Amino acid sequence: MSALLVAESIEKSYGASRVLRGVTIAVGTGEIVGLFGPNGSGKTTLANIISGLVRPDRGRIVFDGRDVTRLSMDARFRAGISRTFQIPGPYPSLTVMESVRVALLCGAPAREGEERTPERIEDELATILERTGLTAQRFWPAAKLSQGCLRRLEFARAISCRPRFVLLDEVFSALSARDGEELASLLRSLNRESGTSFLLISHNPLILEEMCCRVVAIEDGLIRWEGNPVDLPKYVPAAAGHDHDHGHAP
Amino acid sequence: MKTLRVQGTLRKQGKSAFGGTTGTLAAAGGILLLLPLAGLDPYLLDVLTAGFILAVFAGSWDIVGGIAGQISLGHAVFFGTATYACALLTSLAGWPLWAAALGALLLAAAVGAGVGALAAPLTGAFVALLTLALGELFHEVSLAQTFFNPQGGYSWGGEGGIPVALPWAEGSPWFAYYAALAFLVAASWAMLRIARSEEGLIWTAIAGSELNARASGVDVARHKRRAFLAGGVLAGASGVAFAVHVGRATAADFSIELSFQAATFAAIGGRGTIVGPVLAALVLHVLFQGTGISPAPRVLLYAFGLLLVLRFFPAGVAGTLIERARAKRMIQAKGIGG
Numbered sequence: 001m002s003a004l005l006v007a008e009s010i011e012k013s014y015g016a017s018r019v020l021r022g023v024t025i026a027v028g029t030g031e032i033v034g035l036f037g038p039n040g041s042g043k044t045t046l047a048n049i050i051s052g053l054v055r056p057d058r059g060r061i062v063f064d065g066r067d068v069t070r071l072s073m074d075a076r077f078r079a080g081i082s083r084t085f086q087i088p089g090p091y092p093s094l095t096v097m098e099s100v101r102v103a104l105l106c107g108a109p110a111r112e113g114e115e116r117t118p119e120r121i122e123d124e125l126a127t128i129l130e131r132t133g134l135t136a137q138r139f140w141p142a143a144k145l146s147q148g149c150l151r152r153l154e155f156a157r158a159i160s161c162r163p164r165f166v167l168l169d170e171v172f173s174a175l176s177a178r179d180g181e182e183l184a185s186l187l188r189s190l191n192r193e194s195g196t197s198f199l200l201i202s203h204n205p206l207i208l209e210e211m212c213c214r215v216v217a218i219e220d221g222l223i224r225w226e227g228n229p230v231d232l233p234k235y236v237p238a239a240a241g242h243d244h245d246h247g248h249a250p
Numbered sequence: 251m252k253t254l255r256v257q258g259t260l261r262k263q264g265k266s267a268f269g270g271t272t273g274t275l276a277a278a279g280g281i282l283l284l285l286p287l288a289g290l291d292p293y294l295l296d297v298l299t300a301g302f303i304l305a306v307f308a309g310s311w312d313i314v315g316g317i318a319g320q321i322s323l324g325h326a327v328f329f330g331t332a333t334y335a336c337a338l339l340t341s342l343a344g345w346p347l348w349a350a351a352l353g354a355l356l357l358a359a360a361v362g363a364g365v366g367a368l369a370a371p372l373t374g375a376f377v378a379l380l381t382l383a384l385g386e387l388f389h390e391v392s393l394a395q396t397f398f399n400p401q402g403g404y405s406w407g408g409e410g411g412i413p414v415a416l417p418w419a420e421g422s423p424w425f426a427y428y429a430a431l432a433f434l435v436a437a438s439w440a441m442l443r444i445a446r447s448e449e450g451l452i453w454t455a456i457a458g459s460e461l462n463a464r465a466s467g468v469d470v471a472r473h474k475r476r477a478f479l480a481g482g483v484l485a486g487a488s489g490v491a492f493a494v495h496v497g498r499a500t501a502a503d504f505s506i507e508l509s510f511q512a513a514t515f516a517a518i519g520g521r522g523t524i525v526g527p528v529l530a531a532l533v534l535h536v537l538f539q540g541t542g543i544s545p546a547p548r549v550l551l552y553a554f555g556l557l558l559v560l561r562f563f564p565a566g567v568a569g570t571l572i573e574r575a576r577a578k579r580m581i582q583a584k585g586i587g588g
Binding site for chain 1: 355425448451452454455457459461462463465466467468469470522576577579
């Protein structure tokens with residue numbers, strides 16, 4: 001499987017704190033990869049660097065063979081790299097429909113042979129809302145949505161422009177069992193039908209086992225383990241032992 | 251069939267965020283059209299004329315500070331640039347009024363683009379501080395700068411300002427009233443069109459969450475620059491109208507008080523609604539100027555009015571009414587969709 005996205009030797013420090021220390025991770029086309037790690041392990045910093053929110057101190061991000069390290073987050077979204085946030089930050093005064101429309105207006109590059117007419121945008125909008133189960137809430141201001149609906153809106157925005165790679169940061173947290181199942185089913189169908197690749201960030205091993213083809217474990221800013229999700233229970237975090245080494249790979 | 255029905259509903263409801271405001275404006279316009287026929291004295295006619303122009307200025311602030319969420323505390327920069335350009339180009343350069351007005355508008359647009367370029371990388375309080383500093387800079391320069399008066403006598407500029415060379419000796423207050431009213435109606439229509447446009451939607455998104463907008467593919471800096479440009483042009487247009495109305499550009503046109511006044515009108519009327527700030531500016535200006543209240547108690551009344559509005563209408567009068575209408579529509583949609 002060819003690598004769609006490669007984060008290569010990523011290093012990032014905030015002052016004296018070295019958050020990422022030479023992390024390399026690759027996600028293939030149509031692959032669902034899990035990124036596992038405890039709080040403070042560097043998962044979200046890596047997500048911010050991949051999505052373009054934060055610049056790495058060293059290393060590069062290669063997407064579809066192109067170095068995108070210097071691209072801004074909005075340019076990466078237009079290029080096909082999308083993300084959700086751990087804590088959704090919606091546009092409070094916009095309705096669900098308007099929120100997704102913003103992404104469709106700005107994020108969708110004119111695809112070859114496709115005319116971006118207002119009718120087409122409205123059609124795509126209706127399809128996304130129906131697919132993410134938000135049609136009934138389409139006129140609701142985002143500020144009035146429940147946590148479950150906010151997560152769905154976040155996901156609708158992320159997938160609105162048919163991205164090739166989606167980074168999902170703790171997207172299943174704060175969801176009811178039913179909402180979680182619906183989201184998982186949507187994620188799988190997108191992966192199956194469109195070949196969309198996902199990097200699923202979670203500290204919940206059960207979700208990663210269920211959803212992913214491969215799991216990468218990160219701790220103290222280093223990749224500690226990589227393998228089949230079913231083997232994840234065998235992985236013993238370094239922090240769990242008494243010989244916690246503060247930064248050296250085993 | 252279900253999909254088609256949903257799509258149809260979406261298209262139909264897509265422009266409803268400011269629903270009903272055009273009708274309200276048309277009704278208010280009708281009343282104002284007939285008002286001079288009721289035998290208003292020339293002073294009140296003059297107060298209303300200035301009120302119409304000030305209302306456009308308040309609306310232009312709302313484009314930048316309300317719709318796009320970039321709190322501009324130096325908005326008078328665009329207004330003053332236009333009034334000074336009008337005065338200098340007619341009195342010193344000898345341009346005809348129409349050419350000077352066009353030049354003033356272009357200059358205000360250039361200043362809007364410049365301020366936008368400086369403000370685009372900044373967020374929140376830093377935008378307010380930058381615009382405040384720029385406003386103060388322009389104000390101080392206009393106070394200190396004097397110009398040689400080719401007609402002799404005292405030099406121009408400073409506190410006294412610069413006259414605008416008008417092609418008429420004495421204008422008709424009726425004509426000025428109706429011209430300013432037409433300007434208000436045209437500018438309000440344009441501002442509402444902008445607010446309802448795709449660009450307006452993107453500005454509202456940026457105002458709500460810059461991070462979310464960036465994650466949705468929005469080039470935030472580019473759209474912020476556009477908001478300042480649009481606000482600059484509209485404030486410039488109101489500056490041109492004001493210069494022609496009073497026949498003089500003074501340092502007060504750049505004052506911080508004028509910028510703060512626009513922000514206050516928006517807070518009272520409802521930020522991001524256009525109609526709210528326009529009506530608040532018109533009503534409050536006419537109320538305070540028309541009743542002859544002196545400046546010191548006027549400021550106190552503004553502050554008291556603002557406190558009252560924020561207590562009972564947290565999002566401004568029009569803003570709170572729109573929020574309530576939205577909540578009602580949300581309940582109806584729940585009933586249909588649910």
